[in-house]
Amino acid sequence: MTDSSQPRQFSDQEQVRRQSREALEASGINPYPYAWPVSDHVAPVVEGFDETAPTKVVFMAGRLMSRRIMGKASFFDLQDATGRMQVYVRRDDMPDGFYNEIFKRHIHIGDIVGVEGHVFRTRMGEVTVHASKLELLAKALRPLPIVKEQEGTVFDEVTEKEFRYRQRYVDLTVNPHVREVFVQRARMITAIRKFLDEQGFIEVETPVLQPVYGGASARPFKTHHNALDMPLYMRIADELYLKRCIAGGFDGVYEIAKDFRNEGLSRFHNPEFTMLELYVAFKDYVWMMDLVEELIESVATTLHGSTRVQWGEEEISFERPWPRIPFFEAIEKKTGHNLYQQSQDTILEVADSLDIETSSSMGIGKLLDEIFGAAVEPDLIQPAFITDYPLELSPLAKQHRSQEGLVERFEMFAGGKELCNAFSELNDPDDQRRRFEEQLRLRKGGDLEAMQMDHDYLRALEYGMPPNAGLGVGVDRLAMLMTNQRSIRDVILFPLMRPD
Template sequence: MSEEMQLSEVLQVRRDKLNTLRKMGRDPYKVEKYDQTHFSGDIKGNFEEMEGKEVSVAGRIMAKRGMGKASFLDMQDKQGRIQSYVRKDAIGEEEYDITLTYDIGDIIGVKGTVFKTKNGEVSVRASEVSLLSKSLKPLPEKWHGLKDKELRYRQRYVDLIVNPEVKDTFIKRTRAIKALRKYLDDKDFLEVETPILDTVASGANASPFITHHNALDIDMYMRIATELHLKRLVVGGIDRVYEIGRLFRNEGMSPKHNPEFTTIEWYMAYADYEVMMQMCEEVVSAMAMAAAGTTKLTYQGKEIDLAPPWKRIRMVDLVTEMTGINLEEVATDEEAIKIAKEKGLEVRKDFKKGDIINLFFEEFCEHTLIQPTFVTHHPVEVSPFAKKDPENPAYTHRFEAFANTWEIANAFSELNDPIDQRERFEEQVRRKDLGEDEIAMMDEDFLNALEIGLPPTGGIGIGIDRLVMLLTDSPSIRDVLFFPTMKPIK
């Protein structure tokens, strides 16, 4: 018999059992609630206090073993598994016979007393067993292995049931985000929500998702950043503000990229990028402690220590360190382009020296940044929202934080000169006209806000998903998203 036919028979048997229960007036889907008084972990972890006490537990059957007039049902709840010992003489012959028809995957409630078996396993001696929901499809017997990886992502609900360690990853994610919120709340930041749909896609160089608003008959964009709305709030007098939320970028997918992802951005009036640096290393180390209990992590065999202070180095100096080429001494854009071509880099004719410095960094430096490092003073050409360094206007007061070769944060002293900001927007528009796709749009209302007046402000964005990957030793961003984007199965 083929595997498909066997599965079909199993599905039919389960439906037949459901129909039998319904004819008996025991439709499990009509049960609305169950008085669950205790959980498995609490019972097992406090056995001396719990022994002999009556409890009501509920969960999914993960294993069952019958022994004539008695049987064992292993149940899984949010804290783990616990065994129920069910005897015919304790719950009655009819009820016992019904429990023998229960399938692995069914959700049950068990009322009884806590005891320990001869084998030393903490269990519940059942006085009452109730079927709370019927599982009409069997759980997979073999769920591990690379061939099932995509299926696990597509059916996360099954993955969570049969692979408890998956749930641990998401618990650690939640703990890390709680630590992040606490850090900012303790510093009197206000958490806010800003629009996901907007009439412009700005605040970052990225390709947006486009949708259409029927009533207004206009195209709208799913946000690619929260930056410009949050800075508007600083203009309005909310001096310390943050938002944790989803961004959407219509770009490629990889182990580090998903089209929708979670970030935090926060902005602090009367602070600069150096204040953001200190806050960044403090909050990331706090998140590591909350999620992993240590700042010394092992990621895919590499040891990484997130404890402050982190290394700080200017981008152009790192390029010199890695390549031996000091682009700061290069006099013209043309000479910089010539050097890049000699190194085999792909350049556009409109590139300036700052673009070349950034290109050298991406090609020759990023992959070396294993330990946490602040790369500072990005060229102005690649930093449209950062203040220029007054001592060298070719660079900005900006940094990116790297760990495990990944960018985990981006921050700067916010540009608050509306005239300079307009000029940089216009340069972005010019580049878009030349064919560069991932370019921020002109935002006239944001420029109007700057003309009202933005105080000196420091701001930062941190990619939460990528950071959680690091904190949980997860090889793919899909491992830290409950429901990652997947191509539909045809």
């Protein structure tokens, strides 16, 4: 871990930049002024340039990314949020002494500058701003790891993952394609909201701090409320509060929000993550499958203009309809074992034969989940619904209407990972109480991810909750698929990292 108590030693370049800041201040130039009247951005200026139109004066701002000094004139590249373009600076167009004493000596790559000028095309054909005014807006005291390219060869490219995640601000600056990932993520969430709003569902907000956590099998983050002198938990799911809304009379509610689970880090897991949860009264899981197909197909089309999305070397098609495969049928197809209504000892033997790590705290549900995760899940590249899960795996789902020991639940998979989880929601308060009691038994047996008893939620069910279908979508995982990223950290701006 870095020792922040020791004064940092500045590199030679950092010392030069700090000396330049002092020189600027001594010259009466504020290296951190308050504002600049931006009226134009790179991409629209370049794309809209028309040599036959009257000369246009632009006010732009951005980061100086490279420069080429040639005696009495220079070129530099200005980068803003929309792209990069060339700026031409001539000594005779600047105030006396500015070009030689300020621009050449004290403005560096990485500084943020404002430019006023007119747009023209150079003899080389490049759309360029001829600067009539140049102002420093923020002095960069650290040099950027600038990417260089010469004769098609790229040098100093910022690719080291650890650096990129820890210093995302640098990653966003020097790798514009990374910014585009997060623009696409934002567009994806907007498309989800638009779709759900057009269906007439209401977006609500539920508590992040909860006296009883639930709605998923996970370990929580725990905190303490000083004034009330009581423990509170960061929510692991939105589910139980959203279903309280259904009990209260809403026909359809959703929330796009952060959840928190005290678990390990991996390519697919971050302790703080974004979920979409949706609950709709008087519907079941079959109806919800249809809605999910329509939702994801709509999102893909909005982002890509097509239902086809590139995922590494694979092309995934989200065009409806998708296969619907029962849970035990999927396992039997991959392993040759029919585990429906088999004993725990039999299921354990199959898990051992597949070299799956098990523990004495695992019940039937956990064992089946591990077998499915190892044998089936990685091969589910094209979108598919896995349906009709064992009751032991789904303490909040309604019992299957025709098959004993199963519940009306589906998970949607694509790219080899689960993206969605949905139920015909359990609304029988006595059945729900028995399920919670079974979870408590598992917890006493060592399963620290088993659910707690939520008496207030049971009370809501006792007042009566209509039949309803519920859905949870991993927004980060969906963003991975929609932007062709292989790690969840590549779609979370500031992922949790171990201390450096």
